[in-house]
Amino acid sequence: MLIGKLNPGKDGDAVRAGEGTPEAVAHWPAPTAAGPISARVALPGSKSLTGRELVLAALADGPGILRAPLHSRDSALMIDALRALGTDIAEIPSDRAFGADLRIIPAAELTGSTSIGCGLAGTVMRFVPPLAALALGPVAFDGDPYARKRPMRPLLDALRALGADIADEGRGALPFTVHGAGSLRGGRVELDASLSSQFVSALLLAGARFDEGVHVVHTGDRLPSVPHIEMTLAALRARGVAADSPAPGEWRVAPGPIGALDITIEPDLSNAAPFLAAALAVGGSVTVPNWPGTTTQVGDQLRTLLPEFGADLITNPDGSVTATGDGTLRSVTLDIPEAGELAPTLIGLAALAAHGTDGTDGVASEITGIGHIRHHETDRIAALVAEIRGIGGDAEELPDGIRIAPAALHGGVWHSYADHRMATTGALIGLRVPGVEVEDIASTGKTLPEFPQLWARMLGHESWNGAAVVEAAAPAADFSAIGIAGRAARSFLEGI
Numbered sequence: 001m002l003i004g005k006l007n008p009g010k011d012g013d014a015v016r017a018g019e020g021t022p023e024a025v026a027h028w029p030a031p032t033a034a035g036p037i038s039a040r041v042a043l044p045g046s047k048s049l050t051g052r053e054l055v056l057a058a059l060a061d062g063p064g065i066l067r068a069p070l071h072s073r074d075s076a077l078m079i080d081a082l083r084a085l086g087t088d089i090a091e092i093p094s095d096r097a098f099g100a101d102l103r104i105i106p107a108a109e110l111t112g113s114t115s116i117g118c119g120l121a122g123t124v125m126r127f128v129p130p131l132a133a134l135a136l137g138p139v140a141f142d143g144d145p146y147a148r149k150r151p152m153r154p155l156l157d158a159l160r161a162l163g164a165d166i167a168d169e170g171r172g173a174l175p176f177t178v179h180g181a182g183s184l185r186g187g188r189v190e191l192d193a194s195l196s197s198q199f200v201s202a203l204l205l206a207g208a209r210f211d212e213g214v215h216v217v218h219t220g221d222r223l224p225s226v227p228h229i230e231m232t233l234a235a236l237r238a239r240g241v242a243a244d245s246p247a248p249g250e251w252r253v254a255p256g257p258i259g260a261l262d263i264t265i266e267p268d269l270s271n272a273a274p275f276l277a278a279a280l281a282v283g284g285s286v287t288v289p290n291w292p293g294t295t296t297q298v299g300d301q302l303r304t305l306l307p308e309f310g311a312d313l314i315t316n317p318d319g320s321v322t323a324t325g326d327g328t329l330r331s332v333t334l335d336i337p338e339a340g341e342l343a344p345t346l347i348g349l350a351a352l353a354a355h356g357t358d359g360t361d362g363v364a365s366e367i368t369g370i371g372h373i374r375h376h377e378t379d380r381i382a383a384l385v386a387e388i389r390g391i392g393g394d395a396e397e398l399p400d401g402i403r404i405a406p407a408a409l410h411g412g413v414w415h416s417y418a419d420h421r422m423a424t425t426g427a428l429i430g431l432r433v434p435g436v437e438v439e440d441i442a443s444t445g446k447t448l449p450e451f452p453q454l455w456a457r458m459l460g461h462e463s464w465n466g467a468a469v470v471e472a473a474a475p476a477a478d479f480s481a482i483g484i485a486g487r488a489a490r491s492f493l494e495g496i
């Protein structure tokens, strides 16, 4: 089946499939699982750690190495952005399943007179402008149509208060130009980070290179994604930078050198979410190897969040984590401001809980504290409600979350809104509900280009060349209920 791909609308907003220019793309028929699954799924590097370590390596006092970094659209955009500012980034061939290591040689002086494409990457549009302020010359930023909707004003205003010259014609959003002067005064700055923790991380990451360092004071009444700020502080300290949080909602980075490192990136634990959740959705177990013993990644909270749905989560002696479920899902009431990044997967599980075992015995759930995910790759609350309703579910928007009532789900098109986590949530629901077709599965390339292959192998399809990446022993996926689309899925999966 060919339909229109997600394309820019006239007002620059993202629109759903079929509404834009008809660029033909096949829907991805989500495979259903015939029975309980049993798989081991290794995952590529963390988006958030790769982005931070690239930025810090570009600002460091000598050459550095990133081992096992993520290779995806977001990390490629970050690499391109740093190269545009004069950083030398080269691939070091490796035999890793997910691609080359990276050698980073910082520029003697960051150079401007360039332009940077941010795609839809929050980390690029927020973390790179402070570096542009340290560069010499103008640096023009822009991104995907929907990226222009993502909030930037608090960060741009904070950078101005710290001495930067930024032209945005009052938009408070992309596109804008940072007129770098080669240095930035820095110092104390107030900023409302209630829409995104990335505003804070952006200032802290470059803060050691500001003349006076930086002292960020959050003025809003709530702060999302706190673990991501803690990740930033930890990454700075690992490089010898004095970085702390002297009070709740305040962070300081002292001026000084940022140490060069040879560092290995942890697997992306947020991208583990749909895979571990698959064991809950259809029963069985999924193991993710190389789970870090200690980590600042919010994905580590899956070990306590997934048991809320009735799963058994264990850490194995070899350091892997296994989720085991029996295919029945409990009702949940979760308030998770710190873990908005995990919300789409958790909401997908809540939709399956509301479907129940056969559409007649579902349970209600409520997930709140996630108002800020309206400002992610799309308005995720509106998008999830629309797509769950589109396949028969009973979902309702709350100001800062979502409520899902019992209702039987059925097949249909699941739109992705160019959002990788919308796409993987459609795949998760489709494991259990026959006939779900995910529009724009390629949007998973934002942070996990291997998603379709890893998903297929989780279900027992052996033909992908990453043989060491996934060991699966699952019953064959069942496509019979989705007819022609199912046969297309089978040949797609067998062709990889």
Ligand SMILES: O=C(O)C1=C[C@@H](OP(=O)(O)O)[C@@H](O)[C@H](O)C1
Pocket: 047, 048, 049, 051, 122, 123, 195, 196, 197, 198, 201, 224, 225, 228, 340, 341, 372
């Ligand atoms: O700093 C980071 O790497 C991130 C911070 C969070 O952003 P928000 O604070 O905007 O939720 C998270 O959702 C995003 O995926 C990655």
Ligand SMILES: C=C(OP(=O)(O)O)C(=O)O
Pocket: 120, 121, 122, 123, 341, 376, 377, 421, 447
């Ligand atoms: C919110 C996310 O991405 P970004 O870094 O673009 O904000 C995400 O990956 O869930």
